[in-house]
Amino acid sequence: MTATQTTQAPGASLAWLRSRSRWSVFEIAFWLATLLTFYFFPSYLMLASQIAITALFAISVDLVLGYAGIITLGHAMFFGLGAYAAGLLSAKAGWGEPLTGLLFASALAGLVGFVASFLIVRVQHLALIMVTLGLGLLTYELANALSWLTGGTDGLRGIDTWPILGLFDFDLWGYTAYSYTLATLFLGFLISRRIVNSSFGLALRGVRENVRRMPAIGSAYRGHLRKIYTISAAIAGLSGALLAQTTNTVALEVLSFQRSADVVVMLILGGTGRLYGAILGAIIFLLVRDQLSGINPQYWYFGIGLLLMVVVLFMPRGILGGLARLAGRDQ
Structure with missing residues (x-):
């Protein structure tokens, strides 16, 4: 590589990241559209x-x-930890302030994620799937065994979430709950968007594409993986805490393998490596589940499976990936 190429490469990368960081009209329209649900x-x-x-x-x-x-089938561990952290803070400690509950739950899940990351970065492929799955199952059984604390199969009761900022109480119609969860989702999205559209995010893409070549260019790829795994765990704990605070109950199901598997299905539907793909996948999955379970509560998963097969066969990179390819903007 010549000196000119060496100086141009960082500039090209910076220009690419800046272009990715700009908000498009479609993004702004999407977030404004989420407010239309109220009306x-x-x-x-x-x-x-x-x-x-x-x-x-x-x-x-x-x-x-x-x-x-990082292929994971046990991320519900962090979701459940966040839910139980916020729930226990209210039910056992008598502290139901929602914002501090969110911070506490996110910090706890992030701390556990940081500890687990040292094991995660040491394995790859099939072993990685088994390790994440095993950690998730162990956490589930631990929560079930500690029924005196978690409520076990009966669920954690006695959660009382105080009004947000002392002003906005949770109503039966869901206006406050939706405002609260939507605002937190937007904040989590902004943080994630900033991460993936940074030099750190670019390094993560390099690890994803070819982990063996990263050390050759001086990248401490294991450190990168530990950081993103910790951040991911903290955000998952945040979402779990939201569930506990908006429903005032925590079931053992928050730690189940089913929840981990479902979110992977959502990513396949929407498209992995695209933050909006994660959101789109969640919207499609839950709307289809809501409609199909109303028709047949026992066999609604047949419809999900059929939809999944269609997407995998005709849009292997997810719905957003397929649309981006048609538009000639595939990343």
């Missing part, structure tokens, strides 16, 4: 808040799966 679908506000919570969780998984290439 056009007021009876679906509780479902909309669940979509916002799940979308935030999907974003957390996309950071490690779509951008860093």
Whole structure:
């Protein structure tokens, strides 16, 4: 590589990152459209808040799966830790202030994620799937065994979430819950967007594409993976805390393998390595589930499976990936 090429390469990368950081008209329109739910679908506000919570969780998984290439089937561990942290803070410690509850839950999940990351970065491929799955199952069984603390299969009860900022109480119609979850989703999205459109995000893409070549260019790839895994765990804990605070209950299901598997399905539907793909996947999955379960509560997963097969066969990079390819803007 010549001296001219060496000086031009960083400039080209910076220009690419700056172009990715600019907000498009479609992005602005999308976030403005989320506010229309208040006026056009007021009876679906509780479902909309669940979509916002799940979308935030999907974003957390996309950071490690779509951008860093860490295949995980146990990320519900962090979602559940966040839910139980916020729930126990209220039910056992008597502190139901929502914002500090969010911070506490996110910090705890992030701390556990940091500790787990030292194990995660040491394995790859099939071993990585087994390790993440094993950690998730162990956490689930631990929570079940500590029924005196978590409530076990009966769930954690006695959660009382105070009004947000002492002003906005959670109403039965879901106006406050949706506003709260949507605002948190937007904040989590902004943080994630800043991460993936930075030099750190560019390094993560390099790790995803070819982890063996990263040390050759002087990249401490294991340090990068530990950082993103910790950040992802913290965001997942944030989404779990939202669920506990908006429903005032925590079921053992928040730690289940099913929740981890479902979010991977959402990413496949929307498209991995695309933050909006995580949001779109959560919207499609939960809306289809809501409609199909109303028709047949037992076999609604058949419809999800059929949809998944269609997307994988005709849009292997997800719905957003397929649309980007048609538009000639595939990344």
